[in-house]
Amino acid sequence: MLIPNKLISNDLPYILDFPNEILSDILFEAYSLKPPPRILMLITLSFLAILAILFLPSSWAPASASPNKRDAGPGAIVLFGDSLTEYGWREGGLAQRLGDRYVRKLDIVNRGFSGYNTAWALPVLQRLYPALQHTHPSIELLTIWIGANDAAALPQPQHVPLPDFTRNLRSLLALLPPTQRVLLLTPPSCSPKKYPDRDAAAYAAVVREVGQARGVGVLDVFGAVSGVQGWEDGLLLDGLHLNAEGYKVVFDLMVGEMEGRWPELRPEALPSFFPTWNEIVDHSAPIEP
16 A cells, blocks of 8 residues: 655644654554444544644744743732722722732732721631742732621621631731732721711721731821821711722822832832833843743
């Protein structure tokens, strides 16, 4: 039986080289058995598919699974918490302000879960943190802002007693490696007229105590908000959540803490994600393929 030395597949734009003797022997055996035409066609196509896999040129191989680290994107600031975090992308919110400050320097990842307390947040962070480590080159800072819902009094289903709240906060921190930069934020003060059953002060005190005991930075949002004259009407949206001015208080507090504690996270100390246009023009930082 005459078998060509080159097999050309219509589906693959390349030529497969294969020793003529081996190919002839294999196909001769298949043909000598005289199977039905359909079976013979399946045998031939299967054989060609195997050849294609074995001899696929390296130039056709998929792109590397490990791209240039520069191309993977900048590091991230991850905001974790309840609705006070979730609403951070609203106009003037904390996430929005941080996004503007760190544009092309760090990604701002908002992982706020409205209505959550520490008991519900604990398994979420347990699953979330390892996933974020895979999707971002580095997590430069993680904030944990939770406690406003835990402070709701019974019979509210979100209520978490203070001893359990303390234990949950410690467990949240225990999920993180010791090298992870962390900031704890206390729940803000809430309107006693609209939320008379929420003892935010007691839960804010626990956050400060846990942070101090663990050597973790704490932003005293409760004290910062309640220290502003007219805070109840000027900084709160609905008696519990912050408006744009309230978020500005938190943003300023956070920036001050970060600059004092981690000066290496100042925007000017971080590289830009890809060169600026003027760096390209003056060839000081060309874009390499």
